[in-house]
Amino acid sequence: MLQVDLGMGVRRGLVWSSLNAVVLRIGTFAMGIFLARILAPEEFGVFAIALTVQAVLMTLADFGLSTDLIRSKNHQAKSPTVGTLGLIMGTLLFVLMWSSSQATANLLGSPEAGPVIAVMSGSLLLAGLGVVPYAKLQRDFQQKRLFGISLLDFVVVNTLTVVLVLLGWGVISLAIARLAAQFATLIAQFVLAGVKPRFGFNRVLAPEVISFGLPVAGANMLSWILLNVDNIAISSMAGPVSLGFYYLAFNVSNWPMSMLGQVVRSISLPAFARVVGGQKDRSLALALGPVWAVALFAGFMLSTLSEPLVRVVYGERWLLSAGILAFLGVFGALRMIFDLFVSYMLAKGHSTRVLIVQAIWIVGLVPSLVLLVRQQGALGAGLAHVIVSTCLVLPAYLVVLHRSQADIRLILRNLVTPAVAAVPAVCAAYLVGTAVDADLMKLFLGGMAGSVVYACAIFRWFRARMHDLTNYAGQVGQVGGDVPEFAPNDTATASRGEKGGTA
Numbered sequence: 001m002l003q004v005d006l007g008m009g010v011r012r013g014l015v016w017s018s019l020n021a022v023v024l025r026i027g028t029f030a031m032g033i034f035l036a037r038i039l040a041p042e043e044f045g046v047f048a049i050a051l052t053v054q055a056v057l058m059t060l061a062d063f064g065l066s067t068d069l070i071r072s073k074n075h076q077a078k079s080p081t082v083g084t085l086g087l088i089m090g091t092l093l094f095v096l097m098w099s100s101s102q103a104t105a106n107l108l109g110s111p112e113a114g115p116v117i118a119v120m121s122g123s124l125l126l127a128g129l130g131v132v133p134y135a136k137l138q139r140d141f142q143q144k145r146l147f148g149i150s151l152l153d154f155v156v157v158n159t160l161t162v163v164l165v166l167l168g169w170g171v172i173s174l175a176i177a178r179l180a181a182q183f184a185t186l187i188a189q190f191v192l193a194g195v196k197p198r199f200g201f202n203r204v205l206a207p208e209v210i211s212f213g214l215p216v217a218g219a220n221m222l223s224w225i226l227l228n229v230d231n232i233a234i235s236s237m238a239g240p241v242s243l244g245f246y247y248l249a250f251n252v253s254n255w256p257m258s259m260l261g262q263v264v265r266s267i268s269l270p271a272f273a274r275v276v277g278g279q280k281d282r283s284l285a286l287a288l289g290p291v292w293a294v295a296l297f298a299g300f301m302l303s304t305l306s307e308p309l310v311r312v313v314y315g316e317r318w319l320l321s322a323g324i325l326a327f328l329g330v331f332g333a334l335r336m337i338f339d340l341f342v343s344y345m346l347a348k349g350h351s352t353r354v355l356i357v358q359a360i361w362i363v364g365l366v367p368s369l370v371l372l373v374r375q376q377g378a379l380g381a382g383l384a385h386v387i388v389s390t391c392l393v394l395p396a397y398l399v400v401l402h403r404s405q406a407d408i409r410l411i412l413r414n415l416v417t418p419a420v421a422a423v424p425a426v427c428a429a430y431l432v433g434t435a436v437d438a439d440l441m442k443l444f445l446g447g448m449a450g451s452v453v454y455a456c457a458i459f460r461w462f463r464a465r466m467h468d469l470t471n472y473a474g475q476v477g478q479v480g481g482d483v484p485e486f487a488p489n490d491t492a493t494a495s496r497g498e499k500g501g502t503a
Contacts, residue, residue: 064216069135080200090128097121119175133193145192157181215351222358230381233369238377246378249321253328256298272347284344285410289465293418299333308439327382334389353400364392425454
C-alpha cells in the first residue's frame with residue numbers, strides 16, 4: 001500500500017477542503033440571497049421545521065458507522081457489515097419519518113410542513129446507503145474527490161431549486177431539490193470511492209460495530225436536541241414567523257463557521273486517529289490555535305456588523321434577524337472549537353466523556369431557552385446559546401479533555417491569545433462602522449478596520465502556531481492502508497467512541 005506522509009496528507013486535504021469550502025459557500029450565499037428575496041419568512045419557517053425533523057432522524061441514520069470505518073484498523077473487513085447496518089437504519093428511519101410526516105407537522109404547529117417533511121424523509125434512506133463510500137473517501141484524505149461530489153450536489157440542488165421556485169412550486173422546491181441532489185451524490189460517492197455496494201453480516205465484528213454505534217447514536221441525538229431545540233422552542237412559543245427570522249440569522253452565522261468547519265472536520269478525525277498520543281498530547285492544542293483565531297474573529301465581526309450586513313444582503317424586512325445574529329455569531333465560533341474537541345476525543349475512543357458533556361449541555365440549555373424565549377422571543381434563543389456555551393459547556397469540555405490527556409495549559413493559552421486580540425479589533429470595527437451612514441460603507445470600512453487591527457495584533461502569534469502545527473504533522477509518522485495502533489491507554493476504550501457537538 002502506498003505510504004503517504006501524514007503532514008502531506010493533511011496539507012493536501014486542507015488545500016482541497018479550503019477550495020471546496022470557499023467556492024461552494026460563495027454559491028450557497030448567493031442562493032440564500034435569491035431565496036430570501038423570493039420566499040416569505042413564513043415559508044422559510046416551514047422549511048426550517050422540515051429540516052428540524054429530518055435532522056433529528058439523520059443523527060441516528062449514520063449510527064456512528066462512518067466514523068467507525070474512518071478510525072478502525074480493520075475497516076475493510078467491517079465494510080459489508082456496516083453497509084448492511086446502514087441500510088437497515090436508513091430504511092427504518094425513512095418509514096418512520098414518512099408515515100408520521102403530517103402528524104409531526106401538526107404537532108409542531110405548522111401543518112403546511114407535512115408534505116415537505118414527507119419528501120425529505122427519502123434522504124434518510126440515501127444517507128444509510130452512503131456510509132461506506134463516504135467513510136473511505138474521508139479516511140484516505142480524498143478531499144479532491146469530495147470537492148467534486150460537493151460541486152455536483154451544489155449544481156443539482158440549486159439548479160433544480162431555481163427552476164421549481166420560478167415555476168411557482170414554493171417551499172416544496174427546496175425539499176425536492178435536496179433529495180435529488182443527495183441521490184446524485186450518492187452515486188458519485190460509490191464511483192469516486194471505487195467501491196460497490198456490499199452487504200453482509202459478520203457475527204464477530206457486528207457487536208463491536210454496534211457497541212460503538214449505540215453511544216454515538218445517543219450522543220448524536222443529544223447533539224441534535226442541542227442545536228434544534230431552539231427551533232422547537234421558537235416555533236411553539238413565538239410562531240413560524242419568528243422562526244423564519246431566527247433561521248435566517250442562524251444560517252448567516254454559519255457562513256464562516258461552515259466554511260471553516262468543513263475544512264477542519266474533513267481532516268481532523270482521520271488525522272487525530274493516526275496520532276499516538278501520550279501524557280499531555282499536544283496535537284489538539286496545536287490544531288486549536290489557528291482554528292480558534294479564525295473562528296473567533298469571524299464570529300465577532302458578524303456580531304459587530306450584523307445590522308448593516310442584514311440590511312445590505314437581505315433587505316429591510318429581515319432586520320429583526322440582526323439582533324439574533326449578534327449572539328449567534330459568537331455561538332458559531334464556540335461551536336467550531338467544540339467540533340474540534342469532539343473529533344479529538346472521538347478519535348481517541350473517549351465516547352462516554354463526550355456523552356457526559358452533551359448531557360450537561362442539554363440540561364443547562366433547555367431551561368435557559370424556555371425562560372429566555374418566553375421573555376425575549378427568538379432573540380432570547382441566541383442569548384441562551386451564548387450563556388450556556390461559555391459558562392457551562394466550555395469548562396466541561398476542558399475537564400474531559402484534561403482527563404483525555406490533552407495538553408490543557410497549551411489549549412488555554414491558545415484560547416486566550418485570540419480572545420485578547422479580538423477586543424481592540426471589535427472596538428475598531430464598531431467605531432468606524434458608526435462613523436458612516438451608508439450600510440455598505442459600514443460593512444466595508446468597519447470590516448477593514450477590524451481586520452487590520454486584528455491582523456496586527458495576532459499575525460506573529462498565528463504564524464508561529466501554524467509553523468508548530470505543520471512541523472508536528474510532519475513528525476508523527478506515516479499513514480497508509482491502516483491506522484497505527486492507539487496508545488495502550490486508548491485501546492481499552494476504542495470501541496466506545498462517539499460523535500457529538502455538531503451543527
